[in-house]
Amino acid sequence: MIRISANLGFLWNELPLADAIRKAREAGFDAVECHWPYGEDGDGVKAALDxxxxxxxxxxxxxxxxxxxxxxxxxxxxxxxxxxIDKAVDYATRTGARAVHVMAGITDAADAGVVFRENLVYACELAGRHHMTILIEPLNTRDVPGYFLTTLEQAADIIERVGRMELKIMFDCYHMQIMGGDLLARYRHHRDAIGHVQFAAVPSRAEPGDGEVAFEWLLPAIAAEGYEGFFGAEYKPSGQVEDGLDWMKAFRPA
Structure with a gap:
């Protein structure tokens, strides 16, 4: 079965996070994830998750x-x-979150790679104490010009250099399609380094029902390659979230 997570950074983001979690449950999602929840009371978020x-x-x-x-x-x-990193791991620990995405930032400094790897070692050491995963995510150059981490291959090289089991790649199909495509083959090649998969329509980043990628085929194909995690629906709804959920039917038993 394809298990789908609602990314509450985009879905129901006009609501308090605890209420968005409840909306995700009502809509039939199997998990949730978020972007920057730090203005939200962690105890209230944990209560809604429970x-x-x-x-x-x-x-x-x-x-x-x-x-x-x-x-x-x-x-x-x-x-x-x-x-x-400290703040993110602390909030994740309080709410039971399983992973922290360490954002690289916008820079073209010559020593940015060294700095990033050193900070990732720090993050992995901290995460390891809490049985947590650290994620890094390549972002496409169209949406985030100048971002340090832009390709799957660059991320894989960083993971190899850092050499920590806590460090994995966030494989966002939206960014990966823009930055090279060939999604299944590239997933297959790097699957041991991938910790989470996300998706949205390309190029609109709206509901995954149209555009360049047939997710009703791709997500089961990735699962058939051995991926056992959730698939994160990280898209920008074109209207009310509830009005645009027909795409989920492709992943639910009749």
């Missing part, structure tokens, strides 16, 4: 200042970057 029975899969480290989109690859910002 009430609905939905697991929280993960959250992001803070973006930093406007236009930075993360701090962990920015030279000279290590202290701030590690503070965002």
């Amino acid at each position: 009430e609905t029975g939905l697991p929280m899969l993960g959250l992001n480290t803070a973006k930093g200042q406007p236009g930075e989109f993360g701090l962990s690859a920015l030279p000279g910002r290590q202290e701030e970057a590690r503070a965002t």
Whole structure:
């Protein structure tokens, strides 16, 4: 069975997070994930998760200042970057989240790779104490120009260099399609390094019912390759979320 997670960074994001979790349960999602929940009371979020029975899969480290989109690859910002990692792991621990996505940031500094890897080692050491996963996600250059981490192959190289079992790739099909396509073959090649899969229509990033990628075929094909995790629906709804959920029928028994 294909298990689907609602990314509450985009879905029902006008609601308090606890209420969005309840909406996800009512809509038939199997899990939830979020972006930056730090303004929300962690105890209330945990209570909503317990009430609905939905697991929280993960959250992001803070973006930093406007236009930075993360701090962990920015030279000279290590202290701030590690503070965002500390905060993310703490919030994840309080809410039972399974993973933290460490955001690299926008930089073209020559030593950005070294800085990012050092901060990832720090994150992995911290996550390891809590049996948690650290994720890194390549973002496409169209939506986030200048972001340090842009390709699956670059992410795989970073994981090999860091050499920590806690570190995995967030394989977002939307970004991966824009940055090279050939999704199943590339998933298959890097599957041992992939910790979570996300999806949205390409190029609109709206509901996954149209566009370049046939997710009703792709997601089962990825599962057939041995992926046992949830698939994160990280899309921007074109209207009311409830009005655009017909795509889920392809993944539910009749």
